[in-house]
Amino acid sequence: MTAGSFASVHAQELKSLNLLAPSSAGSGYDQLARTIQGILQAQKLTGPVEVQNVAGGGGTVGLSQFVTTRPRHPSALVIGFALVGGVLTTKSAVTLDQATPVARLMGEADAIVVPASSDIKSMADLVSRLKADPSKVSWAGGSIGGVDHIAAGLIVKAVGSDPKKMNFVVHAGGGEVLASTLGGHATVGISGYEEFRAQVDAGALRALAVTGDERIAGVDVPTLKESGVELSVLNWRGVMAHPKMKDDERAELEKVLAELVKTPQWKEALAKRGWIDTYLPAKEFGEFLAEEQKRVETALKEVGLL
Secondary structure, three states: OOHHHHHHHHOOOOOOEEEEEOOOOOOHHHHHHHHHHHHHHHOOOOOOEEEEEOOOHHHHHHHHHHHHOOOOOOEEEEEEHHHHHHHHHOOOOOOHHHOEEEEEEEEEEEEEEEEOOOOOOOHHHHHHHHHHOHHHOEEEEOOOOOHHHHHHHHHHHHOOOOHHHOEEEEOOOHHHHHHHHHOOOOOEEEEEHHHHHHHHHOOOEEEEEEOOOOOOOOOOOOEOOOOOOOOOOEEEEEEEEOOOOOHHHHHHHHHHHHHHOOOHHHHHHHHHHOOEEEEEOHHHHHHHHHHHHHHHHHHHHHOOOO
8 A cells, every 4th residue: 555545544534643742852752753743744644743742750740641631632642661660750640551552663772971071981981980989970861760760770780889879860851961961060961872963973972882782773882781881771662542532543543653664754763863663563562561660660679769
């Protein structure tokens, strides 16, 4: 089926879509939401798509607004590793069980960066400082209990120091992490590589390592394991439907996202942003999410956040 014939069938069934990103503009959630928006509209897979940003509370402010407000249009929420952790660490009254899984879409490694002027030249230099006194290394990262927070804590633990002594400064999203790191307000920054890419390319930041099992394609930055830290952490993001979304609308959104991940524009976005295709349809995503909540809870306990 061609994109045109697909559009003629599907655009009539999902005439509009509200997409909530539970973080600030420029964040990983925001990047995914706007990528989805652009592709759905360019391919005419739906009617107009509106993106809304609601930051705070590790994503739980956006989650709470999402599940407690009855929208006028079909609505979906971008979620990920960070929101799973945010719900647990903030002891949120609302949980992801109140929304409905639609699709997991992508994964992303974090990057650890320092300002170009820093005397930390490599991951080995950072490890030395963490071993000496982790409290003297300040981390600029994302939401409380999110992938940045957990990855930083696991790095501190992996080098033999106490993660409870970690100095982690929470930010609302990757854009704020970037600004804080560039401004020298933290020793290191940790976030998705895409948040830092432009400033690394410009020479304003130095990337020490990425947290995935493999290097990011086209990026000359070693993994943690290559740098002597036996650890890998991969972020992921997906989409959940509003609890009041009609069954036929939710089924249509599932079909539309299944089509989205087959488009050339999606493949281009993966390559451009250093994302990994981790697509799972609704049923499998729901099963993954149930297990992931257990895994994240265990990791939070390991680093002293629960």
